[in-house]
Each structure stands twice: as structure tokens, then as C-alpha cells.
Amino acid sequence: MNSEIFESYITVPKSAIDDMNHVNNVTYLQWVQDIAKKHWEAKTDQEIRDTYVWVVLNHYIEYHHPALENDELTIQTWIDHHHGAKSERHTKIIKTSTQKVIVTAKTMWCLLHKETLRPTRINQEISNLFSSI
Known part of the structure; x- marks a missing residue:
């Protein structure tokens, strides 16, 4: 799948800082989920x-460098591939001023029919929304 990169930006708030004076690991994971939701909402209509609805099957996250309070971060996400009801999404968090990669993540998502909460195949309409071809 040839997917476009979706970007969002954040300034690290004080509330994200842990006892070691850098962004808490759980906060990065929240940002990974938040940008996935923003991407989905930007590309789809209400119908x-x-x-x-999407659910997470697993996350794989690597912490490369710390981010500190007031750092400006660029958060990028894209769909690598999908098969059946599953979609692999990648996320990269970058310190905007230096372009240093702070975090990389790979998440496996499963598409569910909202009414039944049963897995449903990713159809061509949804696939096309996230493809840059």
C-alpha cells in the first residue's frame, strides 16, 4: 500500500513530564493513538x-531520545499495509527543530463493525481513502 503521511504538531505540556523530567512513556502511547484517530477522522465522513470502529491488537514502540517540556514535536502516521480486517499503522514522533526521531511505533489495528463489534474486512472504499495513489 502506498499511503500518504498524515502530520500533527504538539508542544510538550508540563502534564506530559514524568519524575525524570522528560515525556512519560505512557504519554507517547497516547499520542500514537490520538494521531491515528485524527487521521481516521480527517479521511472519513460521519457515515x-x-x-x-477500530481496536488495537498490539503496539510496538521504540524510544530513541527524550522529549522535554515545551519541545515542539511533529507526529507523523501512515498505513503500511492491510489485509482482511487488520491494518498496520506506523507513527514517528520527531523533534521539529532538530528533526531528531524521538519515538517510532508500529500498531496493528482491527476494523470492527460498530453495531456488532465483530471484525470486518477493510473494503476498497476505506483502502482508497488512505492510499496516495
């Missing part, structure tokens, strides 16, 4: 969102 699609009323029909489908």
Missing part, C-alpha cells in the same frame, strides 16, 4: 465513522 463511515458511524459504521466502523
Whole structure:
């Protein structure tokens, strides 16, 4: 799948800082989930969102460098591939001023029919929304 990169930006708030004076690991994971939701909402209409919902099957996250309070971060996400009801999404968090990669993450998502909460195949309509071809 040839997917476009979706970006969001954040300034690290004081509330994200832990006892070691850098962004807490759980906060990064929240940002990974938040940008996935923003991407989904930016690409879909209300009818699609009323029909489908995503759940996480697993996360793999690597912490490369710390981020500190007031750092400006660029958060990027894209779909690497999908098969059946599963979709592999990648996320990269970058310190904007230096372009240093702070965090990389890979998340496996499963598409569910919202009413039944049963897995449902990712159809061509949804696939096309996230493809840059």
C-alpha cells in the first residue's frame, strides 16, 4: 500500500513530564493513538465513522531520545499495509527543530463493525481513502 503521511504538531505540556523530567512513556502511547484517530477522522465522513470502529491488537514502540517540556514535536502516521480486517499503522514522533526521531511505533489495528463489534474486512472504499495513489 502506498499511503500518504498524515502530520500533527504538539508542544510538550508540563502534564506530559514524568519524575525524570522528560515525556512519560505512557504519554507517547497516547499520542500514537490520538494521531491515528485524527487521521481516521480527517479521511472519513460521519457515515463511515458511524459504521466502523477500530481496536488495537498490539503496539510496538521504540524510544530513541527524550522529549522535554515545551519541545515542539511533529507526529507523523501512515498505513503500511492491510489485509482482511487488520491494518498496520506506523507513527514517528520527531523533534521539529532538530528533526531528531524521538519515538517510532508500529500498531496493528482491527476494523470492527460498530453495531456488532465483530471484525470486518477493510473494503476498497476505506483502502482508497488512505492510499496516495
